[in-house]
Amino acid sequence: MTTSDSVQKITVADEFKVCTVCGYDMGFHVSFQKDIDVPVRLLLICPDCGARFDVGWTANLPKN
Numbered sequence: 218m219t220t221s222d223s224v225q226k227i228t229v230a231d232e233f234k235v236c237t238v239c240g241y242d243m244g245f246h247v248s249f250q251k252d253i254d255v256p257v258r259l260l261l262i263c264p265d266c267g268a269r270f271d272v273g274w275t276a277n278l279p280k281n
């Protein structure tokens with residue numbers, strides 16, 4: 218399993234912009250993941266090391 222294969226659940230206090238894996242501190246990319254329980258889960262991806270974080274965001278995307 219690579220770093221980008223696993224997803225770490227994060228509870229955000231005041232701010233979350235530093236990667237807990239590599240220390241990159243300029244924020245994150247965003248990706249979408251389909252989930253059984255919710256329409257779409259939004260994940261944060263560290264641009265430097267590829268670590269993925271779940272801060273509990275979900276979204277409904279428009280149907281095509």
Ligand SMILES: [Zn+2]
Pocket residue numbers: 236237238239240241263264265266267268
């Ligand atoms: Zn990182």
